Amino acid sequence: MAVPRVKRQKPERAAPRAVGLTREAVIAAALEEIDATGLPGFSIRGLARRLGVNPTVVVWHLGNRNMVLAEVVNAVQGDLVPARPPHQGWQDRLRQIFARSREAVRRHPNVAPLIGAEIVSNVRSDFRLAEALLEALAEAGFTGAALCRAYNATHAALVGFTTQELAQMPGEDLPGWQAGMREHLTRADPRTHPILARELPHLANRAFILRWQNGVEAPMDESFALYVDCFIAGLAAHALGTGIPAN
Template sequence: MSVVPGVARKAPPRRAPEGAGLSRDKIVAASMKLIDEQGLEAFSLRAVAKALGVYPTALYWHVPSRNELVVEIITDVLAEMMPPRELAWEPWLRELLQRYRSIIRRHPNVAPLIGVQLVSNASVDLTLLETTLEKLHEAGFEGERLVAAYNAVFGTLVGFVTQEFAMVLTDDVDSWTARMGDLVARIDPQTHPMLAAHKELMLNRSFILRWQNGAAAPLDAGFEFYCELLVAGLKGLAAAGGDGSTRQMLT
């Protein structure tokens, strides 16, 4: 083909690079949507890439691995977890527990990521840990007792909520529900009198005897009791003093 003198040829249009416009925030948002709507079983880098309309390799510029993406997801989920630092230790602790549960209630499928995978530790805000120690020191704990109280707080924080929002069945739900109903119906008041007397209160509203998690059947009263138990226990142990051993703290 001849070229007209003095007329420049137009360069062919350039294709946008794979993943153009992609960002860390878009990847995390797509991941959260996938986990919220389809559960953890559906979560993978390949699935996230498909949801974003790109190849999985495009994600690696922003999140180099699935573990890194998990850290980013949890960082976003827990971004507003810490209560105001000016609160005294008791209301601060209650607020911390309530905030965490409220967050997981909005994203129940994230609970197992936090509760059972150590990789989630990399997402924690160090200021939250520092403030927790400050509040427990304010309560009266020092040294090894301070560390023991700190572990008790985070064990409480994650433990109840992880179990409350445990993963639910996504298939054969009717059969599972019927099986649990049959289990409760077979409670014999002669051999299990306390269970028989309280089964109507406990059915699908207590650990073990349920077929839905906290997203559909929240355990509000149990969680409130759990929070008060922790606060009262810390208060009593702080007043009791001791050198840090478990035996001395409890006697």
């Protein structure tokens, strides 16, 4: 009589993690990798090489590439909303958040496209930023559907200027590209583009589409200040125009 074979239970595999490696360390290394190599070339394998581990260790800690990028955005934006000082008005609160957002991206300019154009980061979004913007706009008087529209406009404004200011520089033959851009501007014909040709000394390398450096080397501080002032003034005027108190 045959003796029935007993199936042996396979031992459960241990989680593929490196000793002492933390989730926070993986996120920090991912940000360092993007700072060093840029967003297009970022990969789980490259991050694993930086950490000296197998790629499965990175996936175990954070998940796939999308999840890693979401964590990176969350890390960059983690300090945008400080404790609110007493009696700080909604306009000053927005100015504070705008300024901190720009400074955060200036410290990590290679992340700018991810913040401005990748919806993948939403999966790990920090609700503190959303709440702070909504709080300021609610104090301005927006509510309901109007609050949603004002929030969308504010978030777009928060991201828009900075991502353009810190747009990625060409990765191939940068000196040659910059020289070509400077030469291209000299060809502005005063007969067909009179204002551009006349004002070029004030515009060259200081204005969008007329520059050969991004905001890392040629920051647009005064333009950013005007941008924020105009946007907040527009919010206040809109609130007043719809019968909503602006203060």
